[in-house]
Amino acid sequence: MSKPNDYTELLAEIKARIQTAQTRAVLAANSELIRLYWQIGEQLTARQAREGWGAGVIPRLARDLHNELPELKGFSERNLKLMAQFFRAYPALFADHAPIGQPAVAQLPWAHNVLLMQTVKDERVRNWYVGQAVAEGWSRNVLKLQIASQAHRRQGNAVTNFAARLPAPQSDLVQQALKDPYIFDFLTLQAGFQERELETSLVRHLEKFLIELGRGFAFVGRQYHVTVGESDFYIDLLFYHLKLRCYLVI
Known part of the structure; x- marks a missing residue:
């Protein structure tokens, strides 16, 4: 018969595996949803460019999708327009050779991506926020606050003597950890x-x-x-x- 401590260890290991699998499942589901939205945006953009659709097509498509698939959410007129905008913002996201850094976009929830598209127009700056949001697990509200406070301008800008006092690469790592100013x-x-x-x-x-x-x-x-x-x-x-x-x- 196994000792109580052995069982406690077994329970902890299995619990950790379950939680890891759950996290991976959530990330995979989110990535597939982002891929779907990107593909719909690609299709809408291509058809509009090829056939010159008028402004009434997307509202009609939203109504018909709702009538045909009433149980599905997320395909309103506004969201369909955002999908087309998302594709135009990242036209190579799910291509065979996506630009460096862009695959991280697929790890963010749709609400994060919408916020970034609507508030950060500079692609380089937007990619910085994408990377930070993924790495630090920012919620949408935290991401919004970081954008509003222009965190990208403050990160790593503190005036210090780290380069003179600390060996590389420690000095560089410490420098990047600090902002100037803090708000x-x-x-x-x-x-x-x-x-x-x-x-x-x-x-x-x-x-x-x-x-x-x-x-x-x-x-x-x-x-x-x-x-x-x-x-x-x-x-x-x-x-x-x-x-x-x-x-x-x-």
């Missing part, structure tokens, strides 16, 4: 606040603070006690960066 507009402090008030408010809004800091930061503690020799010190805010494997001291 804490979720705080409600009035001008003239004290340092301790800022610290308290940041901890109170810790989730939003971590999102603004970026991926990989883990909160260790506030007023963290450190003893050096016979002296006591207290670090205001202490973080650990999982990718860099180092502490961030504020």
